Amino acid sequence: MPWLLDSYGGARPRVLQAVLAHAVALGARSAVIEYRYLDPDWRNEHRDFYASTFRRYPSVAHRLHFFEEPPDADWISSERPATIQGLTYLGYCVLRPVPAAPVGRTMLRPLQSADLTCVARDRVNLFGTELTVDGAPFIAQDAQLSRCAQTTTWVTAYYHHLKFRGPRVLPGAIAAAVANTLEHGRQLPSPGLTIGQMADAARSIGLPPLVYPLRNLAEGESVPTMVCRYLNSGIPVTIATRAHAFVLVGYSRSADADGKKLIHFLRHDDETGPYQRVEHWLLDEHGPWEYAIVPLPAKVYLPGENAEAIGGQRLRDELDRTRTDEAAQLLARLDDPDHPLSFRSTVVLSNEFKNTLTARLYPADVAAAYQRMQMSRFVWVVELTDRNLRDARQPCVLAEAVIDATDHIRDLHVLGWRVPGAVWGWLPDEDRQTVRRNLAPVPLTISIAQPHVVHPPVSPG
């Protein structure tokens, strides 16, 4: 690894050092260098900027592939086929031929996969063998075509491309997206963007964003609550401070010595490296968090807090109306600080909601009812959860409401909802409701936002 840093670190090795350190921490024992790699992002940066400079930059890049296994003689022997199938692939890092900014498109596994909520799968090819890596994409700014503001947009766009089949957006397109709205400075070299321009850039690439002023959120809302709704949904959140921007891609929780609960965010910081843990977000080295920019799939019209207000109200009303002992107990717990319950809202593809029901411990009759409901492509799932179990990553869902992410703001409806004893549905074309009653008690189910939940032991027999 020191050789790689010496060879490629260039004039600004800090980010590459972080990338290599991450690979080592993952257990990398070998790296394969792919020479003359035609990287679409670097080619695009080259065309839009580096081809115009006096200093000459090659139009091809190198790419590093990291493996857990030690090097094998077959990899370098020209007499035998390379046999990398079945090896443990840890990810890759494209190296730009720019000494001042060598780290290009990078995709590495996270150290703690449970903490990474924004996880996508990338596929690469080496020696004719397809390799896959699950993680969140990263790129360092080159400080000419892209500053941190543009790289946060690139990270989000590439992630949405991998995860939701969004368009493949190259750095030049992001730089060009704000050319007509520049309020100061030149387009090239970029002096950075304003927050408004960052929102414009996201809009122009088909990911219209919501912008939250973090120091003036609505009453009852907090930064962790707001941010985690999107992170739980696997949607990266860009945070802007006074002079920097970075992307949050996950989080974890812990408790201090006094039992006070803490939240630690995981961020991609294009000037520092991937998967940087933010120990105390209120004491961040980059200063106070001022704005959150949340680029969303275009068909997610309903913001998370709106969905939670609607779904939470539906569940409260239904528990109040149901009048069973179990519902009454749940309603009492909702406002009891000693038995903390809370709503958790996640926007997901309805197909994902449906096809994970059984794996998330929903009984057959409830799964059957939900699977046969007609739903929009994206739905908000507002879950009533036991907070302690949720924090322990245990099955924690007691009830839920499913909301059309394209719903009309002046005609509030819920597509489906479950409380103890019954599951309800609403048929939008007919504006009428359906119900399946007398359900057997449902054990706690796994949250749609908890792919890494610890499953309870299965009793024998």
Next chain:
Amino acid sequence: MPEEADPIDPADDSAGFAQPIGTGMEPVPPGAGAEFSAATVERLRNRLDQFDAVRTRGEVESRSAHLGGQSPR
């Protein structure tokens, strides 16, 4: 000119197709369902308006934020 096909009657989603499979759900008679009360709708709308106002403020403020060389870098 090719003959135009008969349009599907928009009021009959099942026209020409098999009837939908059973959903295992019973229809709820009108008035017996779970509707938000007028007071709840009013309260919800006020809450949603608060949220919208915050996001609008974020958009507006962000237009003027970070000018004068304080852009994110």
